[in-house]
Each structure stands twice: as C-alpha cells, then as structure tokens.
Amino acid sequence: MSDSKSVLIVDDEAPIREMIAVALEMAGYNCLEAENANEAHSLIVDDKPDMVLLDWMMPGTSGIEFARRLRKDETTADIPIIMLTAKGDEDYKIKGLEAGVDDYITKPFSPRELVARLKAVLRRTTPKGIEEPVSVDGLTLDPISHRVTSEQDPIDLGPTEFRLLQFFMTHQDRAYSRSQLLDMVWGGNVYVEERTVDVHIRRLRKALGARHDYLVQTVRGTGYRFSANVA
Amino acid sequence: MSDSKSVLIVDDEAPIREMIAVALEMAGYNCLEAENANEAHSLIVDDKPDMVLLDWMMPGTSGIEFARRLRKDETTADIPIIMLTAKGDEDYKIKGLEAGVDDYITKPFSPRELVARLKAVLRRTTPKGIEEPVSVDGLTLDPISHRVTSEQDPIDLGPTEFRLLQFFMTHQDRAYSRSQLLDMVWGGNVYVEERTVDVHIRRLRKALGARHDYLVQTVRGTGYRFSANVA
DNA sequence: CAATACTGTTACACAAATATTACAAACTGC
C-alpha cells in the first residue's frame, strides 16, 4: 500500500477500459487509460506506468506494432506488457511473445485472472534487491528469514518495527526527522501523525531491550538516529 | 509417462528445433520450443521444463546471456542447461561453464549423442535435492517413497500439502510471501487466491500435529517460514 | 526557577492480517 503500482490500459473501446480499470482499482492499482497508440505513448513518457495492458486489435497502430515500438526504444524497453486478445489463437501468442510481450490474456477474462497475471508479471520483472543480513554489535537483522536476533536470541518485532529497524540498520549514523521516517518506512502517501513515529520508536526500543536500545538515539529538535556510537 | 521429462528447445531456426524435437520425442521426452529468449522465459516460468537446450547464437539476447539470467533468478536457477554451439571453440566452452551451463554440445551432432548427453545431465542434476530424504527434528520426508513420518509414524498428507512441505523442507529459514509460495509450489501458470495458501498451511500444520507444527511459522505481514528455530 | 517545547509512555479503539471452518466443484480410482 505504500506505493501502489500504476497500470496503463490501452484499448479503443471505452467500456472495456472502464471495466478493467474498475477491476484493477479494486485490487489496489492506479490506472491510466489511453484510446490509441499515440495517446498511450504520451502517457508512458509522461507518467512512466509500471506496466501496460495492451489490446491486440486497435485501429491505427495495432497493439503488436506498438509493443515492438516500445521495445525498441531504450527508455521504454523494460516496461512489462500484457496483451489482450479476443481470440485464443496460439499464433497470436507466438507473435506477441516475439515482440517481447511478457504475457497475454484472452478475452473474455475474469478480473481475478487479470489481476493474478498482472501480479505474476510484475513479480518476475521487478528485480528483487540482493538482501544481505546486517548486524551491529551483536544485533542482527536477516531480511531473508525475516528475523532479528540479539546474540542468537530471537527478537519479536511487529511488521512496522521490523521495517523501521531495517531502515535504520541500512542507514546508520544519520539523523532523520519524523516526516522523513514516515516517508521512508511507512511509504510516501500515507497520512499519519508525526508523533506516531515516537510510539513505534518506543516499541522498537522496548523490543531491543536494555542490551541494544542505546542504538536508537533521540536527536532532540530533529528526530532520531541509529548509531553504534553513543551520542 | 506420468512423468516423462520435458525439454525446452531454444533456437532461432525452426528447422533445427524441429529436428531436435523429433529426436527427443522419439526418445520419450516432451518438447517445448522457443525462438528467442523472451519466448523461452515465458515458457520456463509457465511450464517449468526439466531442462533447457540453448542455442549459443541467437538474435537479440544471446544464449549465454540468457543462461546467466536464468541462473540469477532463484526460481530458474537449478534448471539444467545444455548449450548448443556451431563451433568447437574452447573459449566458448569456458564462458559457458562460467555461466553455469551444465553441458555443451557441438553442432553438428547426432541425435544419439544429444539424447545421451541429455540423459547424463538429467541423471546428475535431478537427484540433487529431489531424491534425498530430508529430515528435521524427527520429521522426515522421503521423496522416493513419497512418504512423511514423524518419529517413524506415518503422516497422511494431500498432494499439495506434500509439495508444500517438500518445498519448505528444502528451503528452510526463509520467509516466503504467499505469491512466492504459489509460484514455487503451485506453479507459475495457475491463478488462485493468495488466501488459499493459508488454508493449505492450516492443513499442513494440522497434519504435522502438535509435535511438529511449530516448524511452520507465520511471518506477519509477509508470509510463512519453515524453520527448526522458534520464532 | 518557571515557562515552554519536546519527547517518553501508556492505554485503548478499531484496522488489518491470519486462523479456522464449511462447502461445492473437480478430480480419482473403481
């Protein structure tokens, strides 16, 4: 929910676009719509959507042609594309895949199928960062197993505290204001009270215990800092 | 026939693909074909072939590049790859092996040679994780007899629970999201609700009983983890 | 040493995530 992905829907029929948009928005995506290739191209350049849903049949530049064009241009080459096609013809599938389309889906389709495929494509195109365990003075956070330990002993953290600690451990020795922390840990477009950060800091400190709570330091008038050095 | 192995043939020249396909099918393999890297990638994700035959020279993403890409991604990292190359150049061989290619065959080759190498590669890659029994704290899963026991006592599992447990036991101490589990255990081209995972986790836990259900741990906000260490 | 401005702590309502159960459809071996 921190940053919902945006999807550009390209189809010449407005009702279909609408239907898709509704389905996707219910699933938490932001939707852009375009009626033809030109319009789509402008939107892609301007808004850089995370993925494009492209109708196969369109007046003017056909979907497949447009897909090829996107692939050729370096700036748009790695935007994932899902093709919408009316027929389940295998031939189309081949051609689509040739053009570098990531998946394709046959009309009519259920909203569920659409969302599922979309997710799958996003999942396998979004490169996952290499996640190395970090540790400081006996405190270790392992993003792989999603675990925090203090000298081997497990520490139980809620999701938010975990993210907060992860952020801190990868951004040490630097003071962050409450709003910066909200941006970085909570995500850009959520509205919560700044003081809420205090509460989570408190929870984090409590969980870290006497052995490690010195790592989370208050910077009066500014915010908080994570550091192995005492202030 | 319940499980004849499937082989993905990646080559830009259709006649060559065909030739290979015919040879392999006669030898009892199922063949998939792809003309380029993108197409190949989709097929791999969707159909999870047991092995990939990869042409060295291809327009667009070259074979070697593609091999590297497959090795990088965890979900495709252990699919065996055999490279096809027109030249017997040792240099290519080195590069191929560096990229994690399992074997290497020089065109032109006889169908017999191809099948022989393929068998050899499958023989030495398949048993890797799949045939060895795994056990943790008195819980044992034997892939050969397809049986799970808790201190000698048999545990009855449905097919999905079995695969889920097998996946978990071979990927311990690591948190997986529901979608990842769907990808890994259900397969790339099925579209089911994420919550379905919960239900199967429940069934698995129930089957494991009080003695072992602690192994399946929920990681709030993320998914699940299998581990012998208590959270 | 107030007065003030921050920060710490706690409790609590309600949101969100997960657990559990029930059920119908799809599948399996007769």
Added chain:
DNA sequence: GCAGTTTGTAATATTTGTGTAACAGTATTG
C-alpha cells in the same frame, strides 16, 4: 456413475498490529 479425496473459495472467528490521544517526564531558554 459412484464413493471418497482433494482443492479452492467464501464466510466467520480470532489474533495481532496500528494510530491517536492523554498524560508524564525531561531538557532548554530566558
């Protein structure tokens, strides 16, 4: 086609997390 599984989903219960407000404490400043 029939009995028994298995599977995915929806509905419901339960647990756990989150944000806020109210109050307590502590540094800062004139």
